[in-house]
Amino acid sequence: MTLTHKPVGPDSRVFLVDGSSFVFRAYFQSIRQDAKYNYRTDRLPTGAVRLFCAKLFQFIREGAADLTPTHLAIIFDKSENSFRKEIYPDYKAHRQDPPDDLIPQFPLMRAAVRAFGLLPIEQDVYEADDLIATYAKEARARGADVLIVSADKDLMQLIDDKVSMYDPASGAREERRIGVAEVVDYFGVPPEKVVDVQALAGDSTDNVPGAKGIGVKTAAQLINEYGDLDTLLARAGEIKQPKRRETLTDPASVALIRTSERLVKLVDDAPLEIPLDDLGLHQPDGKTLVAFLQAMEFTQLTRRAAETYGVEANEIEPDPAFVGPAGWRARNGEVAETPALPAPEAAAPAGPTGEKGALSPAALAEARREQGVATKIDRSLYETVTTIERLDAWIAEAFAIGVVAMDTETTSLDPMSCDLVGVSLATAPGRACYIPLQHVAPTGADLLGGDPPPVQIPFAEALARLKPLLEARGVLKIAHNMKYDLLVLACCGIDVAPIEDTMLISYVLDAGRNNHGLDELSKKHLGHECIPFSAVAGSGRTFIGFARVPLDRATEYAAEDSDVALRLWRALRPRLAAEHMTSVYETLERPMVSVLAKMERRGIAIDRNILSRLSGEFAQDMARLEAEIHELAGESFNLGSPKQLGDILFGKMGLPGAKKTATGAWSTSASVLDELAESGNTFAARILDWRQLSKLKSTYTDALPTFVNPTTHRVHTSYALAATTTGRLSSSDPNLQNIPVRNEAGRKIRTAFVAERGNVLISADYSQIELRLLAHIADIPQLRQAFADGIDIHAMTASEMFGVPVQGMPSEVRRRAKAINFGIIYGISAFGLANQLSIPREEAAAYIKRYFERFPGIRDYMDKTRKAVRENGLVTTIFGRKCHFPRIGSSNASERAFFERAAINAPIQGAAADIIRRAMARMDEALAHERLSARMLLQVHDELVFEAPKEEAEATIRIVKRVMEEAPHPAVALSVPLEVEARAAQNWDEAH
Template identity: 60%
Template structure:
């Protein structure tokens, strides 16, 4: 409010009358929401915690500025910030256990309570509290008095306990969400109008405040009962007539407990007031007074904003002297002195935005509740500065034992390994880092060398614990069921440690936590997450080990440099765990993490360790065959072009196609060269041009030769003689696994050449490979989620789905169907899932775009439910920013609202596909998680080796094949249950053979 609005001599008392508007700010709620909205901040000059004060001041300033804007709403005539006084209230006399389980406020918040009272006075706003009563009681009393005087009331809060006050002339204003809560919103929350809220709360109780209620009755049931019986006493009087036995018995047995609960939750509207309501009259802002306080707090940005709004010269105002109780704290002789975190002007003074707040904590967090405890954990992750000088290099067994003992005492520890290679199956373990809390981390060097990375080497650096002794000491900790191990991308460390006889459990993986929460919002790398959540940029690996040809392996890095880098990784990982883990229940993805992400990690690790055999001779022969075929294709291409040129050169190819041959559709790239990508060649081939078709064939062979037949022998492990691919759990938005080094998921299955490559993957002597493949799983998922009657019935009846689609679309009988017609239906069936366009379908079927467009149109006419599903999915994604699989996995597509039409269309297609592809991916994940236990229970030895999209590959002894096949099929076909009962059955094709191709 401007200084012109009220002079310094304006009275502080003015009777409340009809037409006035009284604003009552729930100050305690403001404090805790402010505290959790920003990372912990301290005053630069002396380390005083000021995060809550900064957030509170910004929120109050925003409220006052918006209230001063008559275009934005009604200006208050009376305004007060209502606070909770310390000490017990009258409710503790009624029920001694009331709020007894709430933890004390965070230590760094305690000294800020007094500062916030000073802040309210600096804003020249009435500040009210009363010993023995809660702030809610004061608000209830002021609201009653205001209404009796004919004034309207706005209660600035989102506290559910205040909803009982809502009614004619009284609303709640949630400033975080910019939402006004009236009677309709109360009904939405409680299922009853405001005057019945107390009765509902009396029955349902409140675990946060330790209000007992009646066992077995929640909000929904309580609302139904109160609506039926009128009020609490009416219900209790007729409880013996309730049909449900348990409910009837509980209402009779706990009737008095319900009455006590009512006394606890009902607000006292007759609280004796030390400050009459007339004293809450708006007083007007005093610029110099407020600026003096803000300067004392060192809130520079807010100081400038207040100066501009009040035309007050900042330079002429001296900082106020602010009394601070409880600061500095008494020194703890057992703790090392900590550096105060420096507050930054940007972070400390900028007003907290609702989206930033909600990213950390649900907006309706209340003081000392479990949600507040969660937020406190999150804040603690960034409270201590990342001080790499405080890390310890552990060089003795005594110090290692001390760190291990500390981890056992705490029950959790962050772990990271440092190695000589990214290949977990061949890397040497160089060192281990541990963290037991923010800023508390160490590095245990084991195999660092003294020399450089050359032929002469150098020898083991001094003062290191032997690798064998360290593993012996760490094994009990890393396998202890009472200690949670925390890591980022644990699968790598799991493999490294498993090779040394350590099987890590139990564990949390911060990469998987982030993936379950935010897939599609960005990368899941530790450095990226650290910058996003902690505001800290970790030391880059290249600063420690170099880059390019001069890059050192980690054992060649000096221990002092290695220690800082490695310990920081463990420290950051621990902090990320504190930030991310509490978000799981709030974001409703706990089940996704617990059932689809975490349990799959050791399963994949064991698969990677097993590897699969490949036949070098077959690969060598295929390389020769591919080379001959490529040479023949080159000769044919040269003949078609009329001259020789480098077939692998995009520039020369573009000049031939569009320069000399003058083929249509040529487009130049930014470099000035002709575009010759696969889409360009496919378009030309679809138009009937032979040269582009032959070029596509040549490129396909060239890729298969370089990627597989030439490269796979180089991936054969020198000791196991098998190929060990690496799976990534968090690389795709939809939950599909990806494979690398080598990538075994991109071997084409529908081409003759791809099938030939699969013949090189063979079973060990005396064994067979079993390929178990889901049949049309994505179409089955589509039939389920889109509820397409024809598809559901066809799958239930075991009908050929593509033939059925062709019959539906083209009116031809299934019997004796032309294979070409079925092929077109199949292309449309699968294409629809991926949002195929008329252009894409025309290329795939070699038909005109108009004909392809007619096919797609006819498809939607025959199956209208699919169009409805697609439109509903796009709408949901636009509203929420994500879509959800049938198992609750969220796939985020934040760019779906992009102004770029191409980007928007791409995101819409991805959003349509994600629930289908993601659900299919979740199904096979569930199968993989259950598979080993099912095989063990059936006493069948079958090693799961590979996962390739919808297919699992096993290696089984010859005499166990017949027993393994039904177990594998049953687990896969029932994988969705009991979480989801699909409308259509899942079907698995499983068979055994000597090589992968024959088994598929």
């Protein structure tokens, strides 16, 4: 039967098949059957396609639930990019990835629908359920009977006297028609109130939050008692049960309920691309159907189709479009016409399964790890791709499988200035290639007949072929440290998406346990030692650069990286689900790859004249300090020499606090000098002043101009994602996060960061975010109330501790309270506080003791955190990030105390890092939605820096503040408000 225009009326029977749900049902049913029926002879997984085709054949010929269709729609989810993600970014965030052997079957399902003469229906923005709701509403309005083929409870809100559901899992002959009575039995309310119940109860499968502590049963009771959700929320203060009353009257909870309501309510007026009347059925083309079924090697279905539609199967050749890897995909309904590669053995291996079905995530993770170790890497199998034909074949294979690992090889580590030398791809463990693009002769070519450059595909032609693959939304790209590859390829005009990053998966799972470099992870998880870069490109005087590496060695090195990345992804990805870390990875880590890549590409402008002038000023100040230091020492010496300085301090002057380093020299570290300076030693204080100016001069005023990109004329820092235990970002080349902001010299350096003509810089900074998070996490009523009332938190603390009225409070008293507030977060000791405030240690100890007496919740939090980290070796942020401290059980008391202090701070600092990440991930879209052209340039701890046209400054600040202050929502409802201070100016210092 073929879809045709056939008006829907009262005599029509419209079948709406939830194709996306059906695909997974078919897959999990197939893996419970004999495995030999689940693969084609070339090992292409086809079990789910076989059962899908069988059920589709049944619907067309026999119908279901005593109905035969006059109209039929097979409706799929087109992508994860539903409009619901805009409402609630964490929507469906906990969904596990599809099994490996289901992924290549997705395009074949759509090809099967076409083979039956139907059209797979799918639309951007809307989910399959929304399209089903829209078709159902229109068909019902015309008097037709509607049968929704699905077991999805979300669709029960559509049921009435003309619309029913049929669960295909109940069996081909057994009727299981779901009507109004069945909905009442399931939800406890009729269909028209299902949305109200779901808004309250939420849905863990789709990560719909709902109301805390209210399940379906309780929700149904409340809705039946009050009539509907609006009435319930309006009268929630009347509820007798305290917990329910508190939940349903709390503004943050009500906001989540209303968000959940918008998520679960189906859209029934979506703009349909295929009209309802065009879903009419007629006889399909028997030859086309048989050719497809033969290509899939479905013997019984082929015979049934041939008999049903009167064709001779043995006279029809299998559809060549679906034979071999090139036929494994149907993209936008069109079969790839690219050269096929011989299918490698186990090129698309099935995920391990047990007798009762798919393994649990934990078991799958362990099975993948064991498989990765057992399957040895053979570099001799890698291919060097030097012809368009072979490149096309590899691209076709990647499209067919739907997953490809990749890596770029370049001339330097600076993605903004390097040249792309080559690209490697891996489509399966052990199956990888390297595509050289700009290699030169190892010995160089010259006029006397030196070696010619190796044969390669022309650079522009190769990139033109790779671009559709690397940008294809239907092919997942995997890499290790993907941000670098994104930057390199963006400079070549390629926008890589969608992505997975094995470095970040490892970081989410094991932050604090180990480093996350590819070589280290390969040893740890695969038992394989990768080729060191120096082994192929040399080092020091023998360094030749990757462009001069012979192609055979370059292929071994480059293809291995992609092969290892793919194996690591297969081994580590299941652990995210097993260890409940999928949401952290998908909402806090993976989005940052593209966000930071864009920021790094944008860079920031600097004024070289200001830096030059500052270098001169710093040099003069250093010379003055050097003369003063020499006078105090009574002799001249090299201030940059720790040995000479140590001899002056502890040899000649005989100052206290002398310590020896491992080499036997006097220690002149900053901590040693700080102690001396705090005790009133002028000599040590001047040394510290000189060192600070020397560092600022060498690190910033002298060095920053050397980082200006000759093409963009801007400075492009590099952000490290997997560098800290708590999730805080760090930057390098140059490091823009350590410019002092609390001293005059540091602020002068910030004046050199400027906006381009016609623009301004906007600095947006969270105000006291860590103290606010402490108030929330440790549940400190006084702090919570003070932040809610907008009271000066340091003055309030001073008043609580010292009994001093807030009005007319001496600045010294407030300063001491501020030092204690911030010091407590970092586990400050009496000694440290005494040094900071220049008071006796006993007085500092008394301050800390009084602080804990006034705020006992902080002490409880610290004790509870110490206990948790000792027992579990980790702490967790309010967003689920795990911070591991494997050395918490150290036998060294001082080391153990250090890690305990770090563990106490980690949930607070980590939550602050998570919040600004959430803001950054949403920022570009929020600005674009308001048609603002502001660009996010820098992240410095709790601060974001933007560049915007002057005329858009006010509007930009408004949006930036909103996004930053609402960043925790809806995942976490903080008990204290976040506050962001934002200003616009011509330079960074004035904007801060």
